[in-house]
Amino acid sequence: MKQAIILAGGMGTRLKARLGDLPKPMIPICGRPLLRHQIELAQRHGFDTITLFVCYRPDLIQKELGDGSQWGVRLRYVVEKEPLGTAGAVLAGWEELQESFVVLYGDTFVNLDLTRLTQAHLAAGADATLVLHPNNHPFDSDLVECTSEGWVSTFHNRPHPPGRYYQNLVNAGLYVLNRKALKPFRAWVKEGKPGIIDFGKDVFPELLRNGGRVLGYNTPEYIKDIGTPERYDKVCAEVANGVAERSAYGTxxxxxxxxxxxxxxxxxxxxxxxxxxxxxxxxxxxxxxxxxxxxxxxxxxxxxxxxxxxxxxxxxxxxxxxxxxxxxxxxxxxxxxxxxxxxxxxxxxxxxxxxxxxxxxxxxxxxxxxxxxxxxxxxxxxxxxxxxxxxxxxxxxxxxxxxxxxxxxxxxxxxxxxxxxxxxxxxxxxxxxxxxxxxxxxxxx
Ligand SMILES: [Zn+2]
The missing domain is CATH 3.40.50.1000 (HAD superfamily/HAD-like)
Structure with missing residues (x-):
């Protein structure tokens, strides 16, 4: 059993002009909803359980995707009543989590060898693996520092102090996680910790402080955010002209x-x-x-x-x-x-x-x-x-x-x-x- 989780709760306010009433993860990329692309990627890499964390207009998403039988996978839905943040949603859906699982964001287009990623996670014996990549604006990005063996050692959130130099490595928003490593954070939800709980801002820094083994997986493969009209149009163009297809390992x-x-x-x-x-x-x-x-x-x-x-x-x-x-x-x-x-x-x-x-x-x-x-x-x-x-x-x-x-x-x-x-x-x-x-x-x- 292999589980992929897709965080599909987003509304897509900034994409209103492109989306109309659709929830953000349903945005069409080359004529098909983003979520279909993600499910097919996971299915190609042998994931048989795909759990969608949905919030805004779950009815539209369920109607489009059904129970997963069209792909031969089991699609599960966890409905958030109010936005809890990326980690908050996953922690609230604790009973749905398998021993380890991949987490995809419903507002990124991904073409990446998920098999190689999960193998790296297992081979390293990591508690969590973060996909990282360089970007073209590291000076105003949250950066991740790794040891020479590839373990995440520090998070450097923006703004960066002048005169300090960091490696150009950015959290791409794709993880492999062990359920056991998240257990300490369950209390945050049970105790009703107010507000949003985020993987990048809350869970991973705390996991590091507690001595967790967080692996950095630096890859040139394709992971791009579609959160603004400009980025969305760019991704559509790169999917249409084959750039996204050619960027994954295997080609x-x-x-x-x-x-x-x-x-x-x-x-x-x-x-x-x-x-x-x-x-x-x-x-x-x-x-x-x-x-x-x-x-x-x-x-x-x-x-x-x-x-x-x-x-x-x-x-x-x-x-x-x-x-x-x-x-x-x-x-x-x-x-x-x-x-x-x-x-x-x-x-x-x-x-x-x-x-x-x-x-x-x-x-x-x-x-x-x-x-x-x-x-x-x-x-x-x-x-x-x-x-x-x-x-x-x-x-x-x-x-x-x-x-x-x-x-x-x-x-x-x-x-x-x-x-x-x-x-x-x-x-x-x-x-x-x-x-x-x-x-x-x-x-x-
Ligand atoms: Zn040499």
Missing amino acids: PAPAVFLDRDGTLNKEADGLRSIDELELLPTVCEAVQLLNRSGFRVVITTNQPVIAKGFVSEEELHQIHNKLESLLGLEHAFVDRIYHCPHHPDGGFPGERAELKSVCDCRKPAPGMLLKAAKDLDLDLKRSWMVGDTTVDMQCARNAGVRPLLVETGHGGRDGRFPAQPEARFSTLLEAAQFIVEQSISPKTP
């Missing part, structure tokens, strides 16, 4: 791998301090263009400064938080950052002996790209690598992706490897424009 996606120093930010000869990180002109525009054009954007960077003991993992994390924040200020984001902390030559004072090794991730070895391909379901044949050194060009060839050189940073003058780029450009933006043109009408450079 390998093209990526653009970006080198860091000399490609995105000014070359600083082994950048050691966060203050040295400065973006090159127009790189935000370049990344934004790739974000919009269906590419997953992945940074791969050799960081031998870690093995040499010049920079700690925590300091590197902060440097990358700054990088993500600067990109985010210009509405650009990266899907993942991989770094190689190793260095082959030992014998220096202060070095970390355990990282002094020949590894398969230090570029030009293809390890980081191959790992990304597995983690993010990438199609390497349709992918690109942009960098400023022959190391990047050789790495691209070794991984089977197409190499492009930028004339920023070292500009290819390092002369360490024989691999040649397919083309060279004066900026990352020009390279990105070339990549997008090639994906529309490929021609040999």
